[in-house]
Amino acid sequence: MIGWVNVVLRAVIAIALLGSVVVQVAIVAALWLDTAPDPAWFEITFVVLGVLGVATCQVVGVCVWRLLTMVRRGTVFSSAAFRFVDVMIGAIAAAAVVLFAIAVVARFANHDVPEDEVAPGLVALVCGLALVTAGVALLVYVMRTLLAQAVALDADAKHLRAELDEVI
16 A cells, blocks of 8 residues: 555544544533433433444544554454454444434434424434445455455465475
């Protein structure tokens, strides 16, 4: 990978991670400062799901950072890379579950006043976003399979190179 791409991507990840921590703190602070002394169950649920959703993005960011380090060192085609890819798959799948949970909570929240209900189209949109996120998890799984093939091919190439060196 080109060195400047690695540096720029790391800068983007660092800014995103810093911003995500600020968002998490702001979400929790907004719950306790802007709500009544006894917040409703759906407000607390939305905050918890929001913090968990941001945490899944943070986990993916850290894993990409670690994989970039492995790329820079030339060790990405090793079994150690699978740990980070597997964690990314789990985090993305968890994000899909969190998004679906947000849609479910939005569907049943705030039915005290008929005009206050969450629009069904918005709930459907969030469900669609959860489905797309699950698709991204599957795409990363396919990429993991490609990484496994590349690691196996790299091991075979090293073995063949060693045999060739013995013959020569």
